[in-house]
Amino acid sequence: MTNTWVKTTCAFCGVGCGIEARVNNDKVIVRGDKQHPANFGRLCSKGMALGEIVNNKGRLLQPYIEGKTTSWQNAITKIATDFKQVVDHFGSEAIGFYLSGQLLTEDYYVANKLMKGFIGSPNIDTNSRLCMSSSVAAHKRAFGSDTVPGCYEDLEKAELIIIAGANLAWCHPVLYQRIIAAKQQAPNLKIVVIDPRKTITAQTADLHLAIEPGTDVLLFNGLLHYLCQGNKLNNHFIRQYTEGFSLALQAATNEAHDLLFLAKHLAISSDLLTQFYRWFAETDKVVTLYSQGINQSSCGTDKVNSILNCHLAMGKIGKPGCGPFSLTGQPNAMGGREVGGMANSLAAHLEFNNPQHHELLSRFWHTSKLVKQPGLKAVDLFDAVAKGKIKAIWIMGTNPVVSMPNSQHVITALKNCPLVVVSDCMLETDTNQYADILLPATDWGEKSGMVTNSERRISRQRTLVKPAGKAKPDWWIICEVAKQMGFYQAFNYENEADIFKEYAKLTAFENDALGNNSIRDLDLSLLTDLTTQEYHDFTPTQWPAIKNTKQSNNKRFFADGKFYTQTTKAQFITVSYKPPVTKTNSTYPLILNTGRIRDQWHTMTRTSFIPKLCTHISEPYVHLNPLDATTFSIKHDELVQLTSNIGTLITKAKVSEQILSGQVFMPMHWTRMLASSGQVSQLINPNVDPFSGQPESKYTPVTISPWQYN
């Protein structure tokens, strides 16, 4: 325990705010870190409540096997023995891991090393699949690598900020505060919000485009056509630094050349549409921020590429105050991407489809078992569990029984799975109920390691207090299992610093080994020689952090017009509007949208115990428009039944002008445990984007009726 101020990082969203924390009479007190470049001292309601999750009620305090407490040694031996038996009888691919953007980079790294490098199973994915995998896929298609070009400082330099599919005021509150502060400093800064709902963020925008859900590709294809028609293209940039423009433009023109037709399909006025297009065309410095409203779609990757196409067409990328900027949802979604946390990637942005990368990573890890093909993405992973192809699954720090679409199917899968291991810091979660082995993991304030935020800035989470009960860090648990499985040498780390240094060395090794073929974006070579003390003293650092080039913290990606494709040119991707997979009809006429509220985090396993976070909105609800309330005979504050083609639930109706007629909105947070009437994920179809595997959580046809007590 420490009573001096310790610099650490917030455990919640992907903004990655710096925190200063100190322990006073067994209580953890927090304040914003004025020196941290993400927040400069600002915090939101969740960040300010962080001290209260330390020593939270309801912690998982010791290991359990089949509901009985046990020792760490027994639990680890059983997992290692059972995993080896599964591998012997059914093959490596019968093991699955499902990780979380809540894990630290060191945890993510060793989990991936164990599965992909030593057990030899590629079936390891993460809840980040539900969050920003469409952006990852789109970045790779356009830039040749998963490189986010945006920096937060661009928000203060931009002249036009477009916020697409994101309620920043509630979901990335400190970035929203930065934008509002920037507007106060520079009143000419314009803000455009593209969102079907009239959110708090939309209410403060200069222009709100409440487009028909799912039509974003049409909107941005229309913009590409408009730029061409108005001679606003940056022809030099297109010729010099890009490929594929003509085909992309042709597709955009084919479907979006008629402004009136376009406005009708987008369900907004042609005046608003023209104003947006004009602002984009005539403003020099434009940042487009986007998040789940873009990503969580059966055409999420195309949606992201339609945005990237418009920025490339005007060369609005790689310059201060300019660029497309995908926001991550979780505190370490970006760190997970860096170390190959997704089923279709390898550590340090190395790629499955590149034999040179495969050989390099095998050599670095001293293994002959490195998997050669990508594994199953989240929805397919749980489907494989349900079908009996995966015999043992280890879920770490996440609650898929609530967060996955078609959650009933996930429950069936876990019930049928011969071995379910769950590591979590909380005892009673919806997923833990199905665990054969439960492992207590350390929570924020107890653990120590790195996280990377949306703008690629790596920061430290630091230990403030001793672990609760017998809780252990995730990296330690994974390494103990690995050592018991016989991989002693490869997982014999003293501490988390050793793991991070190995990962940083991998990025440098990659660059040395591949030379000009290297993906130099994720270069942490500056960090390879960190001493353990320097690791502990680490200050927030944006990657790349390149040795000998003095480019740490000031490299602006793509400023030189060079991208990570084979030709070094950015790729325009030809995209066309595709409707959502499951469409509304006379039985299910309303579009269900889902999202976060201001003061809760994910499935509320930790935030529901903090009284002040429960006062903002205290119970689940569905928003519906007054017109629909009349049509469906629904009164404000009354219970209603919401039904999709796969499930039904009961919740409270809130009649609101924030939602347009034909749509309803329900928060994602409440679970069956917290609201026995049901959780929203049981209504959502498991339709996914074909490139990213990201589920379509923003568009589910439903119907609504007053609830009848029988």
Ligand code: SF4
């Ligand atoms: Fe934490 Fe996000 Fe709030 Fe910052 S904006 S304090 S990272 S929850």
